[in-house]
Amino acid sequence: MNSNLENLWEEARELSFGTTPQIERLHTPPTPLQYLRHYLSQNKPFILSASVATTLQWPATTLWTSTSYLRRTLSSSTVSLHLTPTGHADSLTPHPSNPNSLCFASAHIRRTSFSDAIDAINASHNTDLNKGFVAYAQQQNDCFREEYGALAGDCDSHVSWATEAIGSSPEAVNLWIGNELSETSFHKDHYENLYAVVTGEKHFVLLPPTDVHRMYIREYPAAQYNYSEETGEFKLELENPPRYVPWCSVNPYPLLQNKEKEMSEFPLYHNGPKPFEVTVKAGEILYLPSMWFHHVRQTPDNRGLTIAVNYWYDMQFDIKYAYFNFLQSLPAPNEPTSHTHSTNKNVSDGDEKHSEESTF
Template structure:
């Protein structure tokens, strides 16, 4: 049976390739070691002492330094009521169903944005997380505080990063499960990032379905959010699983998503200030964060283009398999109906798949 084979694959990938924990390197690898041991195997790792020379590690601990350097910068501040942008929330017209919501994005002077993050008011959660190469555009004055690329990664991957992004948030923001079609080098400068990771072979455990797209709209005058469906209507493929269900809903969530909760545990890693996480392309990840000395968590990530090679073909093949859980035989994983809409086929073209992920990308 396909079902038994897929479920065996989850365990075998861990036994043969990944092990039970994410490797930690005490020093940066050579480009050959990085390519051979991690990139080619699509295997994550955490690297220490790779950014110890960055001035950012000491300078950015002082919020006044950042506010002074970026005193005249207008930045894209993402606002949500609960810290749950790019996530699933109750549909504004049909609360028993879900929609995919994006944050309200507001151009804000950087010093004001940083104050809202470090001293959050009760009615909103602020996050600097614009994912459009923002570090080299909106935050260009800070570029000399970091490397413009990761040399051993660039050598191994044969290119420089397509985008470099800056992330500044607090403990209230979380990023829901998703995957990216990039090789991601994620460097933490202040605070800690807490990741749950699952390999691409676990795709059926994510219950990816299509949800109507919506967006928060925020009024400064009333200090209230409004949830608005996008027009024209658009649907976004997204992971349905929340690994941390709200209190009182755990039993219900476990029964809805048995493949996730009853299957192999996700890899749990904490990336501390001064460390880099290599997050391979197409790995599913959920992210929380803890603030550092300045009251916020700061990270810089480098997105390198992934190779659309045989690994991508294998993933698309696996994802396209009609799958019915042995735990929940009445709920086939390939079923993607949401509020009367039908998901696009799992074997969509690479271009469409990448575009969807660019529109939906955390964290």
């Protein structure tokens, strides 16, 4: 089984990317037919580079570099701001009553004015103590059209070549505003994701769906951060009744003091084929195919902000989905069969519909 899976990982890369695998960069938008044939049907990512020929010639690319413009345009808007002590929302953190085990922690969500949200993002800092917070505007679930509608005219409502190829409009359009402290743990989505960076940069670590066993997906108890405005402290509480979330156990950037332990605990990830690492700069679009695992960090602009818009198109639940479900139902090498998990469409391994750049 071990060698068979290793052959699959290598062959999947060679078929998609050749013998020197890297994410392809396009300098002109694909036609709908090119996108359908060469990328969508092959589940193959690419970056559309910033140039005069790209579709990302939006008013947003200049207007959103002004915080005063954003404040003025959204002066009457109430938005959802996600607060965590470290900037790691929808991720694994030490269990509140047993620090030797982990739980899946979701952010505290504060409904606030946009102006207050920007102030909170700018004031964000994390600390080893349980004080201070990191704020991130990452509501998803069509938040751009629901909460930031006043900015709608600054961007395209859809990606035309993707809409024509897929045959439908995006199910959701989301806006992300954060800083360098916000980080998204490994996860996957059941969406075709067109991810456009407007200011700053996004740094993705990518793995194809065939690498599911390298993610060490395990079930963790769900917990929620609660933030006290009075004390400035967080309290992490387990959900009641208990709920368990299948989530990726791997951290691609372990602390130096933890690296040896991580490599020993997750050898299939650390000793397997190198993940793809790509930086998406302002004015560029990443096509992130459905079910690809991705981890996301960011570098802000000179104001300390990173702003992005992404378009979620429904994936086709076709033979690729059946193939992936079969693959992840197989026991992982050197692990007992009890580590296999549900592949339910809405909550499947590493797939919670409320995490950064899309979710499991």
